[in-house]
Amino acid sequence: MAITTQDPALAAEEAVEASSGRRRRSLPPMTLKLGVGLTVAGAIVLFGLVGPLVVGDPSAVSDIGLSPPGPGHPLGTTQTGQDVLAQLAYATRGSLTIGFVVGALTLALSAFFGVVGTFVGGWVDEAFSLFSNIMLVLPGLPLVIVISSYVPQKSVWLVAVVLAITSWAGSARVLRGYTLSLRNRDYVLAARVADERGWRILAVEILPNLVPILASQVVFAVIFAILGEAGLSFLGLGASGSFTWGTMLYYAQNGLALRLGAWWWFVPPGLLLALFGAALSLVNFSIDEIINPKLRAQTRSQRKRWRMTREQLHDADEVTA
């Protein structure tokens, strides 16, 4: 029934991929966007991993408050003479921890409610869908604020769990849409007819096709979590006694860094936050372009450069014939 019109670019790409081995298909093509995104994100992760081992105690106070960047303190000091670079290293580690914990929790929750529920179908699907829709319309940040205000001593884990609980619903809905369309594909029906067990169809036939969308949802969840935690900490409602980019900004704001012009205190954490978010968005763009090839920025001049070999034209003729 379905007429498959072969996009010349896709055909060419597939031909290249087929010739260079099958494994390449599962990896995204390395574009400039993806390269820059991965490099910047990787550098920040490395800083969060290694930084705290190199720098001194972030809480150690000294009598040189609010000194601008100089020898001894590459990024200056805070109001109470704490080294900004040391704080930044620990804050990077704290923020990234929250981001990855929330990313993992969101992945588990949204995959369970979005994919498993939809695959099982029937009333389970209805119930799961209703539940995630309700969670979706409940406003996240105010709920987090209200919940966290009831707990005076918050650990980083509690904040991460609360952020995950309020943020999984959106990606569950996206996953549900994709799973719905996959569930009724011919090859899944064939697997059912072949009497494959349910979990095997789910794990082998359906999940691999959801990997790009899952990856993009996780990246989005990590950005959301880090920004959400920063907002929460900035309002003074974050985890107590922890170092994150948000708490640094909170102390900078309360220490009147803005009015005193202490830019070295409030610019670095915000800049890292922005850089990390931007890097992850770049990675997400690349994933989106894999899912939806229409989004690839092809200008007319690029399209003119497409050439097909005689062999490919011959193959294409056979496909359409």
Added chain:
Amino acid sequence: MRFVLRKAGFYVVALWAALTLNFLIPRLMPGNPVDIMLSKLATKGPVTPATRDAIEAMLGTDTDASLWSQYVGYLQALAHGDLGTSVAFFPAGVGQVIGQTLPWTVGLIGLSTVVSFVLGVGLGMFAGWRRGSFVDNLVPAATMLQSVPYFWLALLLLFLLGSVWPVFPLSHGYDVYTFAGPEPTWAFVSSVIYHGTLPALTIVISSVGGWMLGMRNMMVSTLAEDYLVTAEAKGLRPRRIRFAYAARNAVLPSLSGFAISLGFVVAGSIVTEAVFSYPGIGSALLMAVNSNDYALMQGVFLVITLSVLGANLLVDLLYGVIDPRTRARS
């Protein structure tokens, strides 16, 4: 008809869930609001058992009553519009506090959301129409601005335009030294506009990229449809194809996103109002959190939930009208 009933049923369930959550959170969380308030009072002077009873009665956490009868009482009070008494703004009622702060939030954040949407969708349409053009190259830059944490952007702008070059005032919704309170004079209105410009600017800058990207991508997808080729083949003018054929269909998802973001106007105001000390409902929520004002917290959360639910209901009903495919599918 079945479509409307189904949707209405969902919203009734969602509203009930939100109300129940609102009721349960204070009772399930480890910190008991009564104990927290008593320990605060105890630092100022001795606390008698009578005080404890009074606070319990005020918060409605009467420990003698069963959870179920408390729940029924809570729903009854809500049905009568009784939200309780605020502690932070004592003796004002919660309803009164919300009534005073809500117009500020709706005015500032609502207007900026509209401006941002119109600007973003317009630019996104041109970016999608002329892929690879100057406007299209602006999209990644505008999206980068979105990953900048909003409050940091706001702080930077406040630092640059408030402290370094004092173009705009640093805080408050109007000139608090000249006016005792809101008054219907032209001077007051211009003061409000002057104070609101910078917060509005920060909101537009940080949110316009999302609208642009969404509209651009939908526009690109729509332009690849067969009926656009037909329209071109018919020899229609590009202007007509762009607006009546492509943009009109491409704007649908953005429109539903817009209605939802209108619902999140109240919820999204918290950080903005914290940065600019704006007298809106977000500041009231923060004030409530910092002074353990549980009645006010619940009240504000209720308003936020209601506005989000209302906006979603509007989208669903509107979508059924403008896009008949949604009705057919459900």
